[in-house]
Structures are given as structure tokens and as C-alpha cells.
Amino acid sequence: MGETVGSETTESVLDVENLTVTFPRRRGDLTALTDVSFHVRPGEAVGLVGESGCGKSLTALSVAGLLPSDCRVDGSIRLRGTELTALSRTERRALGGKEIGMVFQDPLSALHPVLSIGDQLTEGPRRHLGLSRRAARDRARDMLDRVGIPRTRNLLDEYAHQLSGGMRQRVMLAMALICEPQLVIADEPTTALDVTLQAQILELLRTTTMDVGASLVLITHDLGVVSQACDRMVVMYAGHVVEAGRARTVITEPRHHYTAGLMGAVPLPGERRRRLQTIAGTVPQLDRMPTGCRFAPRCGSADEACRTEPRLEPTDEATLVKCWHPLPRGRAVAAVLAAEERPAEGVSDAVPSEGPLLSVRGLRREFTSGPALRRKVVAAVKGVDFDIQPGETFGLVGESGSGKSTVARMVLRLIGATDGQITFDGGDLTALRGRALRRKRRDFQMVSQDPYGALNPRMTIGHLMLEPFRLHELGPASTWRDQSVTMLEEVGLNASMLRRYPHQLSGGQRQRVAIARALAPKPKLIVADEAVSALDVSVQAQVLNMMKDLQDRFQVAYLFISHDLSVIEFMSHQIGVMRHGELVEVGSPTDIYQNAQHQYTQELLSAIPPVPWATR
């Protein structure tokens, strides 16, 4: 297609050049974005990709003029030739909605809780297009119709909490498009949605945006999403653009080590015996930016040259790469996939000799809701049966509201079951009470989704690590500290962590601490509820690899809950698919992924974003 990636002032809808954003701080300025340049042409969808803390959202906010007032913006942002940085704050603000529409990640919190949908939708057109209330409401109905909410479903007088997640995001999209802006910026628009909705909403975002004649900037951490929806992509790392080019080219032949690393970190279908490729370490913090190439400390190919900063330069492919040693053409994907093979798995696929560690039969949980006289009984879990073998992983997958977490909480005995049996380690778990239950708890531990919420912010890691030892009286007190350090080392941390507080750790480190705590009493089962969902993909890969290694070493079984099918496939020996409180299908990964019986499983599978760099 012979396109160029350089800037084209006249043709572009959006031109960002050398955008640098600085937060003045007393102890020295923090530069969050450095020399970010890219452009968006009419009718084009450009993906901004990278992990959290790389500056994607900040770039979007800069373009939309929504940065906090105390930060400094250098460089140039031109919208259809108009220099936005030269406008006053008020002039700048007035372009929002009219020329630039925004779609945010979580539509529930991004929509106003106590203003009606109609009120929120009509604000833009009334202000920017000077429409009357009635005309604006008409236009709102039109727009809703275009995003797939028919006029018959009149929701202008409803409120955000009354709508489903997909509906809310459609409303959000309608709100961004209603004044027919030049540019739509969507910040992780599908991340908070269920997997079966993601593809739909993504497609809708793409088509309706093009439909009103707007260009699209799509911010995402998910390379699959980019390959599905974008023409070109810009990869950001630590406030820099490190690679930019045609989406298909970059995804099939990444030239930057970071891009390739991101791809290697995604679990691929049918690759569960491989270790996931990881990128060592984490994204640097703003006040600790490395000099020279910012990726060098995490890069396997870094050498002397990387101490000076490379420039973002075109390669033969019309791909721009900011690297002294770009990956060679054609070998890149191979390099990604030439990951280390895991040693034959410990217990893994071998047929277990003993009975199951955990056996759940007819497990049911009802919740009552509503007023006293018309009390409704809702079954969150409607009779679920499954077994977990010792040292194995049972993956529970399903969309939000399917009852996964309720099952987890019942297995952990955090809530009671309405009906059914839980047999754990040969005993009836539901019969245990008080002291006996507390004592048994050392054998089943949990790791929750939000490691920050799960660790008391006022306790040091040292104190947090002591807790399980004290609680379960694991050996003499004098050994507790050494034992904690050993556990921290098992999860790839060390004694230097002991005096720190949770907020001083990165998300991945916190989750490691949470896992170390759960492992400390040497439990037979760990229930991990969305344990990696809040982590960035490169960190997620580290944690997943580690959890597998720990399973091999400690023979611990996992009840691993996730909404992410590829993560579930990577981790599990057996998989259960949940929907509306029922386990619709149970089988080995091969059964599920190659020969799904239930229609819902097939639906879920077909909703996974494509992984174009996968070999099969």
C-alpha cells in the first residue's frame, strides 16, 4: 500500500507533534509524555497501545483538552489544521463534544448517576448545535437508533443504573457521536464489558464512527482489539512512542522488543505447555525514568548503544521504530513464539490416583431481594457439580453475573450454601463450624482480584507476611520472619520488601505478596478469583508463569476464576463454563476449545479477539 507514516499537515484530522506533558512538582518536574508524535487521517482508526502508565490516556486527555490545569503542555496538537495548544482554556473546552467525542472505559461511572439519559444526551446538541429541547431529544433518539437501540425502546427518561452494561456503552457512544465530531477518542471502550459484548461494541464503534464521518483514536492494552478495529497503531512505552505503523504490519512483524514482548505475553490458544514470554520488571515510574532507551532495563537485547536515546525512525517497512536494535523482519513472530517450553508438567495431565481434593455437588445459593411482602428469590448458583484433583487447576470461566464468584465464596466458606455439598480433603466442609473451620482454613486460601484492597494499607509487607504464620501458628515464632522471607523469595520478591507499605509496590508486586501470603500455610487449594485481571499483560504473564511454577513445586490445586478464556485455557487442567448460575459445560481444555458442545461455550469462544500472530 506504500503509505507513509510521516506527518501530513493538510490532510490529517489530527496532528500531534512532539507533544510533551509535564507535571510541575516541588521536587522536580515529572515528564509524563515526551515528544509524542502521530497523526490521524480522515476516516481512519488509529490504535494507541501500551500498558498502564505508558501515557496512552494522558495523550487522549491532552488532545481533548481535559488535562488538569497545573500541567504544562509543549509541542503541537492540530485538529483540522487548528492549533489547539494556542487556544484559551474556554475555547479549547468548547471544542469538546462538538469536534472531539470521548468514550470512556466504564460506562456506569462515566454516565451521571442521577441525571436521566435524555438529559445527558441532549446537553451536547443543545449547546453546540443550538437545538431546542424537543429537537435535541429527537436527535438523541435518532442517534440511539444508530447505535442499535431502537426508537421503540424509549430510554431517554431512564437512568444509567437501569441499563445493562452493553446498553450503557451504546449510550456513551451515542453521546460521543451526537454532534457528529471530527474525531472520536475511545479509551479502553470494551475493557469493562463482557467478552461476548466486546466484539459487538467494537464493531459498532468502528462502523458508527465512520458513519458520521469521524476518525477514531482507540486506546487499548489489547493487541487483539487493535488488530480487529484499527488501520494503524502507535505503541507507547514510558511516555514515548516506540513503534508506529500499519496495524497489520506491526502485529505480524513487530520491530520493537516491547511490542514483541507484549505479544509474547498473551496466552495463545493451544499453547498451554509453553511458558508465557515475559518482560522482566515493570513500566518505570515517572520519577525514575531510565536515561537512554527507556525500555533498555527490561530488554534482553540492550547493550552499550542503548545508553543513549534512539530516535523514532522509519524502517524499510514504513514502520517507525525507536530502537537501536530493531527486531529483524520476518523473524519477529518466530522470535516471539520461540518461547521456552515448560518441562513436562508435574501432576498435570496424568490421571490422578487418589480421590478429588475438592468435590462440589448440587451447590446452590439463593439471594432474596425486594420488599417484604413481594420478596423475590434469585438463585445466583443453581446446582453446580465439579471436582478438583489434588495439585490441579480447575478453571471457572463465565461472564459477570454468571455466579463464578458466588461459587468461590461458598467454597471458601465466606458465605453459606443454600443447598448442596462441598467435600474437601475427605471431609464435609459445609459441616465445619467455629474453631474446626478456622483450623481447616489453612488448607484453603484465597487470592482476590484487587491486591491493593486485599492488603491493609497501614501494615508493612513484613507485618502482612507474618499474619498467616501467626494465625495458623506455623512453627515457632522465632522462625516466622525467615519463613516470610522464604515465601517472598518463592514469589520472586525479597527481604527488601519487608519494611515497605502496599502503596509503595507495583500492582504485580502486590499480587505476588498476596500469593505469598496465601501460600504461606502450604494450603492444598487456592481459590484465585480474577487474580490477574487487574494486571497489565506483561505482568499478568509473569504472575501466570509463577503460579504454574508454584503449583509444580507445592502441589497446590487452584480454583482459578477468570472471564478471560485464553488465561483460563493456559492455566487449567479442567475447565467449567458458567452461565446464569449453571455449569453448562465441563471438560479438558482440548474438549472445550476444540470441541465445544454447548452453544454458549461456542459463543464465548467466537467472541475472543483474534490473535493474528498465533501460528494456528
Added chain:
Amino acid sequence: MGHYMLKRLLLVLPTLVVPVVLIFTLLRLAPGDPAVVMLGNQATADQVAKLRESLGLDQPIYAQFGDWLGRLLHLDLGHSIFFPEPVLSTISDHGTVTLQLTLLSFALAVVLGVGGGMLAALYRNRAVDRIVMVLAIVGVSLPEFWFGLNLILIFAVRLQWFPVSGYVPLSEGLLPSMRSLVLPAVCLGMIQAAFIARLTRSTVLDVLSEPFVTTARSKGLPERIVVFKHIARGVLVSILSTMGVILGLLLSGAIAVEVVFALPGLGRLLVDSVGRRDYPVIQGVVLITSLTFVAVNLLVDFLYAFVDPRVRYE
């Protein structure tokens, strides 16, 4: 919605029973006897016993309570032991003053408190914020009686802008009546304004970081609309529930203020009646103020359903 209101209504009765029963029994268990107070030290035991009998105080507590409840059903709160006047009319006389005082200070507290708190939050860490917050800290820590005395000293004695004390009834004109209440209302209201300002500031700061505020800004709405529509609605929902509590605090604060400013309000009546062991009046005042407090909070709950659709469709 209907159920929500019904549930709140049904909770009113038990909420009222607690303070009423408590005050009834505590009064009678406390040392001191109205008959002794009335007759003075010279009275013989015989005279006291006779008076007790005529007042019905010789009956067991539960009988007295039953008697009182029975009359309550006919909206009869009994007669004051000391004055030949039904308790209800005494209360309604004094109640007008307190109502006027409370409403005036409530308005003052809300306007100053919400306004100050919003300003402080929107200009966070700037001079305005610092000033409002320092004032608020001072305000929260001021005792009413001390603040009141100083107000009198400055604005009534030195500047002579307002009367030193006393109350001008509404019947002598709205303005003079209001003028007599300015200092007491400022005294009572400023302290609550300080509390409301602190609360509003932290609520606004919470709301400011909500994604829906970013959404509103991204739509190109001028900041004025973002603040007064989107942010204010969000804040209102959060602080509305405390308004009922504030009114309760005002009612109890009124006791001190009415004493300091010599206003013939309910607080003053209560203090005097306690000194006289005037059981029927004390009981009546407690019942009426509890009823007011409960009614106001009920109103707040209903308003809540009105401003927050999430409650409405619960």
C-alpha cells in the same frame, strides 16, 4: 417507591417510643420531686404526700405512663404542674420561637456551609480553600455559649446593631422579630455552617474525581454547568442525608443559645422545667422535639428518593 416510603413510615413509631419511654422513666428515677420543689423546705411529709397524690405521682410508673399515653391519644399532653396552662399550648408558644430560630440558622448554615465547602473544593489548596478551612476548624471547635456571649459583646453592646437579648414576637412585625433573632441565628448557624463546609468540601473532592465529571467536561460544557449541574447534583445526593442530622444538632444547640440570648424558646422551657421537675412539660417537649426530628428525617428520606433515582427504583 411506594414500598420505600411505607417502610420508612413504619419505622417512625418505634423510633419515637425509645426517647419517650426513656425520658419518662429516667425523670421518675432521678432524685428530686416536683411536690417538694413546689411546697418548699418547710412542707411536712403529710402535705407532700397529699400533693403527690393529687398529681398522681403516688401511682406506680407503668400506671402513670399508661395514663399519660391514654391522654396522648386525645392529643392531650396534660397540664403543667406549675402553671395553669395545658402543656400543648405552652409548647406551641415557645415552639414558634425555636422554629424561627432553627429555620433561620439552618438557612444560614446551608448557604454558608455548602457555598464555602464548594468554593474550598473547587479552589483546592489555594488561598480561598485555606481561609474557608481555617474558619471551619475554628467554627467546629467553638462552644455556642462562648461564641454567643462574644457576639453580644461586639454587635449588641459595642456596635449596638442588634438587641442584647430577648425576643420580639412575630405579632410586632416580621422585621423587628427577625432582628431580635439575628445574633442567636448567627451563633447557632455559623457553627453548623463550619461542619457543613467541611463535609461539602470532601464530598465535592470525591465527586470531582468521578469519571462522569470528566465526561461532562469532554462534552464541551462550560465549567459553570459542569459545576452547578453535574457536580452539584452528585454532591447533593451525598450531603442530603446529613441535613436531617444537622437539624437535630440545631435543635440541641438551640438550648444553649436560647439561654444565652434569653429567648423564650423550647430549649429555655426545657431547662427551666427540668429545674422545676415539671414532668408533664419535660415529657411534652421531648415528645414534640423527637417527633420533629423524626419527621424531618422522614422528609429527607423522601426527598432522597426524589433526587436519587437509584433509591426510587430500589
